[in-house]
Amino acid sequence: MRMSRFLRAVPALLLGLAFLSTVPPAQADAHTGAGSTASAVRVLRYDATRAAEFRTVMDQAAQVWNASVTNVRLVAGTPADFVVLADNGWPRTSVAGLGRGTIWMGREATAQGYYPLRIATHEIGHILGLPDRRTGRCTDLMSGSSAPVSCTNANPSSAERSEVNANFGGSTPLVEFDKLYIDRPDAAGSLVPAP
Known part of the structure; x- marks a missing residue:
């Protein structure tokens, strides 16, 4: 029985x-009924086919973000929400809206010794709604070039992860849209109208 x-x-x-x-x-x-209010995971497609030698590092940077946040997932594909290009200038990002824009992986920073994966995750951070924060700390991904050239940390801090989750959970991002973010070490960081 x-x-x-x-x-x-x-x-x-x-x-x-x-x-x-x-x-x-x-x-x-x-x-x-566990946890807080559930929100859908937003999928962002990126196109790194024109990122030349930075294509693999962009895929790695997407995986860093995928392992770090829960409200957004980055996948390679088209039509793309953001595109990645390579050129000889300084790395920069034009943010058209949350999750949308263009990243230029400029070779000038890697030629000066900056770590490509940190650059890529930093630039994606702008697409995800994070502004530059020139704290000089290697632990802060969005400190960018204000951290030492020797900094190889490519992971967002817990505060940066929380901010991205909040951005894709309905909060207003602090990044300015329709602006070009350039984080050169010889300037206090540049924010100019997008081209």
């Missing part, structure tokens, strides 16, 4: 587990 109850319960248990494994985490929280 007990064995037959057990055998009847097993398919129901397996069916329930199969259902839960197909529900995305934000929906799982909404169904279980």
Whole structure:
């Protein structure tokens, strides 16, 4: 008798587990009532096909952000929300709106010894709504070139991760749209109208 109850319960248990494994985490929280208000994960597509030698590093930077935040996911593809180009200038980002814009991976910074993965994650940070913050600390991704050239930290701080999650959860981003962010070490950081 007990064995037959057990055998009847097993398919129901397996069916329930199969259902839960197909529900995305934000929906799982909404169904279980756990956590705070669930929000959909926003998927941003980026096109790094014209990023030349920086294409692989941009893919790595996208993975850094994917491992760091929960409200947005970056995937390579088109049509793209933001594009990545390579040139000989200083790295910069034109932010058209939250999750939209153009990144130029300028070779000038890598020629001076700055770490390419840190540059790439920093520039994506602008696309995700983060402004430059010239704190000089290597632990702050958005400190950019104000941190020493020897800084190889390519991970956003906990405050930066929280800010991106809030941006894609409905908060107003602090980044200015339709502006070009240039973080040269010889200037206090530049913010100019986008081209």
